[in-house]
Amino acid sequence: xxxxxxxxxxxxxxxxxxxxxxxxxxxxxxxxxxxxxxxxxxxxxxxxxxxxxxxxxxxxxxxxxxxxxxxxxxxxxxxxxxxxxxxxxxxxxxxxxxxxxxxxxxxxxxxxxxxxxxxxxxxxxxxxxxxxxxxxxxxxxxxxxxxxxxxxxxxxxxxxxxxxxxxxxxxxxxxxxxxxxxxxx
Amino acid sequence: xxxxxxxxxxxxxxxxxxxxxxxxxxxxxxxxxxxxxxxxxxxxxxxxxxxxxxxxxxxxxxxxxxxxxxxxxxxxxxxxxxxxxxxxxxxxxxxxxxxxxxxxxxxxxxxxxxxxxxxxxxxxxxxxxxxxxxxxxxxxxxxxxxxxxxxxxxxxxxxxxxxxxxxxxxxxxxxxxxxxxxxxxxxxxxxxxxxxxxxxxxxxxxxxxxxxxxxxxxxxxxxxxxxxxxxxxxxxxxxxxxxxxxxxxxxxxxxxxxxxxxxxxxxxxxxxxxxxxxxxxxxxxxxxxxxxxxxxxxxxxxxxxxxxxxxxxxxxxxxxxxxxxxxxxxxxxxxxxxxxxxxxxxxxxxxxxxxxxxxxxxxxxxxxxxxxxxxxxxxxxxxxxxxxxxxxxxxxxxxxxxxxxxxxxxxxxxxxxxxxxxxxxxxxxxxxxxxxxxxxxxxxxxxxxxxxxxxxxxxxxxxxxxxxxxxxxxxxxxxxxxxxxxxxxxxxxxx
Numbered sequence: 001x002x003x004x005x006x007x008x009x010x011x012x013x014x015x016x017x018x019x020x021x022x023x024x025x026x027x028x029x030x031x032x033x034x035x036x037x038x039x040x041x042x043x044x045x046x047x048x049x050x051x052x053x054x055x056x057x058x059x060x061x062x063x064x065x066x067x068x069x070x071x072x073x074x075x076x077x078x079x080x081x082x083x084x085x086x087x088x089x090x091x092x093x094x095x096x097x098x099x100x101x102x103x104x105x106x107x108x109x110x111x112x113x114x115x116x117x118x119x120x121x122x123x124x125x126x127x128x129x130x131x132x133x134x135x136x137x138x139x140x141x142x143x144x145x146x147x148x149x150x151x152x153x154x155x156x157x158x159x160x161x162x163x164x165x166x167x168x169x170x171x172x173x174x175x176x177x178x179x180x181x182x183x184x185x
Numbered sequence: 186x187x188x189x190x191x192x193x194x195x196x197x198x199x200x201x202x203x204x205x206x207x208x209x210x211x212x213x214x215x216x217x218x219x220x221x222x223x224x225x226x227x228x229x230x231x232x233x234x235x236x237x238x239x240x241x242x243x244x245x246x247x248x249x250x251x252x253x254x255x256x257x258x259x260x261x262x263x264x265x266x267x268x269x270x271x272x273x274x275x276x277x278x279x280x281x282x283x284x285x286x287x288x289x290x291x292x293x294x295x296x297x298x299x300x301x302x303x304x305x306x307x308x309x310x311x312x313x314x315x316x317x318x319x320x321x322x323x324x325x326x327x328x329x330x331x332x333x334x335x336x337x338x339x340x341x342x343x344x345x346x347x348x349x350x351x352x353x354x355x356x357x358x359x360x361x362x363x364x365x366x367x368x369x370x371x372x373x374x375x376x377x378x379x380x381x382x383x384x385x386x387x388x389x390x391x392x393x394x395x396x397x398x399x400x401x402x403x404x405x406x407x408x409x410x411x412x413x414x415x416x417x418x419x420x421x422x423x424x425x426x427x428x429x430x431x432x433x434x435x436x437x438x439x440x441x442x443x444x445x446x447x448x449x450x451x452x453x454x455x456x457x458x459x460x461x462x463x464x465x466x467x468x469x470x471x472x473x474x475x476x477x478x479x480x481x482x483x484x485x486x487x488x489x490x491x492x493x494x495x496x497x498x499x500x501x502x503x504x505x506x507x508x509x510x511x512x513x514x515x516x517x518x519x520x521x522x523x524x525x526x527x528x529x530x531x532x533x534x535x536x537x538x539x540x541x542x543x544x545x546x547x548x549x550x551x552x553x554x555x556x557x558x559x560x561x562x563x564x565x566x567x568x569x570x571x572x573x574x575x576x577x578x579x580x581x582x583x584x585x586x587x588x589x590x591x592x593x594x595x596x597x598x599x600x601x602x603x604x605x606x607x608x609x610x611x612x613x614x615x616x617x618x619x620x621x622x623x624x625x626x627x628x629x630x631x632x633x634x635x636x637x638x639x640x641x642x643x644x645x646x647x648x649x650x651x652x653x654x655x656x657x658x659x660x661x662x663x664x665x666x667x668x669x670x671x672x673x674x675x676x677x678x679x680x
Contacts, residue, residue, distance in 0.1 A: 001652065005644050008637045016648040026648065028641055037649045043542045043598075045646055056646045057596040059541035066541065067646050069639035071593040072605045076647040103535050104565045108371065126368075129535075133372050 004079040006064075011079045101136065101161065105129030107153045116144045118164060125161060142167045186502055187211055187261045187286070192230070193251050193276075194266030197556030197572055198478070199226035202264050205494040214258045216251060218244035220564040225556050232258050239566045245269045248276050255285050262286035262501060264494075268568065271477040272299055272348070288501040290455045290476050298451055298474040301345050302383050308471045311450035313443050316462065316470040318385030324370070326363050329384060333362055336386050342366055344373035345381035348475070350420025352376060355387055390622040391462040392431050393417070394469070396444035397485045397493070400453045401500050407510045408441045408459075409485050409493075415621040416610065418533050423603065424610065425481040426520045427488055430581070430619030431463055440469055445510075447474060456482075456497045480523070480573065483554060487519035487577040518584040519577045522592065522607045526569040529606035529633065537565035541599035546591040550577040550584075553595075563600055571597065581619070585611050605635045 003014045016026040018037075026033045036048040045056045057068040063085070064077035105127040112124045118138040125136045146163040149155055190206055191214040192199045199215055203226070206213045215230030220239035227233045234254040236244040244250070246269055255263055263280055265271040271289065274296035280287035289295070298304045302322050305315050319332050322345040333340045333356070342365055344352030352373030354365040366382060374380035397409040413429035414422040432440070444459040451474065458479050460472040482493045491508075500506070527533045539562045545553045555572035563569055576591055578584040589611045592604050610616050615629050622628075 001648075003648060003651075005647055007640055007643055010640075012640075012644055014644050014648060016645075016652065018649065018652045024649070026645055028644055031641075033641070033645060035645055037645075037653075039649070039653055043544075045649055047642060047645055047649065049642060049645065054642060056642065057542060057544060057598065058646060058650055059598040060650075061541065061599070065647055065650060066598040067639075067643040068596045068598055069642050069646070071595060071608050072635055072637070072639055073596075073598060073601075074637070074639060074643040076643050078651075103537070108375070128372070128375055133368065 006077040006079045006082065007074055101127045101129070101134070101155050101157060101159070103129045104154070104156050105134070107149050107151050107155060107161070108133065110147065110149070110151055112144050112147065112162065114144050114147055117167075118142060118144060127155065136161065138164055140164070140166045187498070189214060189231075189258065189260045190262045190264055190288070190498070191216065191251070191255045191258065191260035192226070192264045192266060193245070194264075194269055194271075195221055195224060195226055195245060195556075195567065197226075197554050197570060198266040198480075200229050200556050201483075201554045202266065202494050203229045205492055205498070208492075209495060209498065211498070214254065214260050216245070216254050218566075220566050223561065225558055225561065234258060239564065241269065241566075248273075248279050251276075252279060252283055252285070256283070260285065262288055262498070264288040264497070265477065267477050267480055272475070274299065286501050288455070288497050290453055290457060294452050294454070295476045298476050299346060301343060301347055301473055304451070304473055305471070307450050308447055311446055313447050313450070313471045314469060316385045316388065316472070319383040322381035322383045324381070326366060329366055329382075330359060330362060332384050333359065336384055339387040339389075340384045341387040342369045342382050343385055344369065344377060344379070345383055346373060346377035346379040348377075348473070350417075352380075352382065353420055388462055388464055388470070390624055391415075391464055392429070392621060393422070393460065393472075393623055394429050394431065394440070394463050395458045395460040395472075395475075395479070396441055397479070397482070398444055398448045398453065398457050398459060399493075399496055399500070399506060400448050400455065400457070401506045402454050402503055403505045405506045405509070406445050406448050406453065407506065407508070407513060408444045409489050409491060409513055410515045411437065411440065412458075412479075412481055412484055413621060414481060415623050416616075416625050417623055418626050422481065423523050423525075424520065424607065425484055426518065426581070426584075427484045428515055428518065429463075430621065431467070433467075436463075436467055436469075443469070443471070447471060455500050456493055480570075481521050483552060483573060483575045484519035484521045484577075487552070487575060488515040488517055489513060490516070517577055517579045518581040519575060520584050520588045520611075521573050521575045522588060523570060524572045524574055524595070524597070524602050524604065526563045526571055526600040527603060528601040529603040530635075533603070535565065535569040536601040537563045537569060538600045539563075540571075540597060542596065543598070544594075544596040545572075546574070546594035548587075548591070548594075550587055551575070551591050552577070571600075571602065582617075585617065606630070606633060609633065609636070 005012050005014050014028050018024040023036050038046040059066050067074045108128045109126040120141045122138045123135045124138050127134050142164040145165050149161050189212040192202050203213045213230045215226050215233040216236050217227045218239045236250045270276040274292040277287045277292035306320050309315050339357045342354040352369045354369045356362050356365045370380040370382050392415045394411050394413050396411050400406040411429050412425050412427045414425040416424035447459045458475040461469045463469045526536045528536050543559050552575040557571045576587040578587045592608045
């Protein structure tokens, strides 16, 4: 079978043919691998690649598999399935820059007002979570169209705190979002 | 001895305290908030009482509710763990009034040492070296400017009620002082309910070395050697070890004596930690006393063989220490790595969610103080510590090897952890050489990226799992337009 697997920011074409005797041949790009496999449990595989054995732990999440090898966890996804799904779900492993706020928090200070012009990187709000203050900054230069929260409000990741219209590409629809940067504490 | 102890905390530390209580034949009561109904500490205890909603003020910080839980269950003593009410003198006082033993120092000691400026004055008066800086908190920005000028930049703003890096700011020039002071004060107020701040000289590249002390109610005070906790991110420790590579036997003896003097000067009873900074010239300065069990206490337990929680309980019950300073010997080397649910690639921001699968490392010299299990959802309301991995070996080098091995065998799927980051720190030249200063991560690991050496293997594993599952289930093809999901193929899969 042929797969296009998305892992660590790249998409790799992988071909594999599993045999019933526990061996299989695989090609990742142009490279071939002779592999033995054993399924130990629902969360564990044993793979032997070029004679070297490894225990591999995995779990299946809605949009891929989490695969742990030697202490590092990889999110591996089937790029074709993702494309078929259309709406690509955001996963924990690759938080997009515009997610805001980074965690459930409380708004402690708002430094902008609706109608303000902000510069890229300008501090616009301070939120506090787990007793740590985080300053949110404007992701681009533009005009503040709307502020959706007030000081003291509890806010959740993904919630849009303010809407800023990007100045350069004003022909498009307003872009929402604020990037964050940790304050120097 | 007590028959029943209530543990006013959550997570791994409760599980750890319960273990000792069980060994001592003491029954345990856990408390929990609604967000923690499924937490491991609730399951481990003999009894558990729900305190209320997830907000700490309604649960783990609510003294009335905790006292009521203690009364209701007939607990004779309360262990506060670390964090939450552990260093709250009002809580210790209230326990005293209600005739429930607080497993920790007397309320007045907590109050005195909790105000960092009072602590500084106490230490200075008893000959313990302190860092140059203010002896009293001040709020007036003009006065702070004056103080900063006389101390000399860079200065460190600290919260008088501080701890854990909250309300702390490094200020390099006068222009930044006002805003930093305002922000630090605000953070301190929200963290400790007290916005008082003061200034200290900022030491360049110090090491953080602390001494564990034990003091009984009969005037015996000893120390249980040091812990070095220089590897920090956001002023919070992530790797601790003992012994410190910076201490010679002579310096250790001197600092140990200072730690005991500090405990005596403050009238200390129970287990506590005297924190010092050590500079490049091996000069040491008093930082603060933590009037509680430290997160990193297990490394001391590993090298001394002494169960600190048991000592705390014995001392609280009024029993004298069974050993003297001469009996305390450190054997081998111990390291602790804190495993948080956090993303080392995004400024260590917490990563809450469901732990799909966890597999803890095992083997000689490995201890894992954990508060989680497979299928547990890490709540976003609290400090996201999952566990503390501790290794013990004959030498530092062997201990590093053992920790690296244990980390590589530690599988946590579903939330992000700093495990790959910790593995890389442990194998770095600077760490191996013992060049551990508090700026270690900024200096050596600011641009860290995971090596991703297992990409090929991960792809192969993906395919094995995918195809093997298809086979057991038959040829599954998603219905037209239906999104394909591996869950659908999971079926009755059994290997």
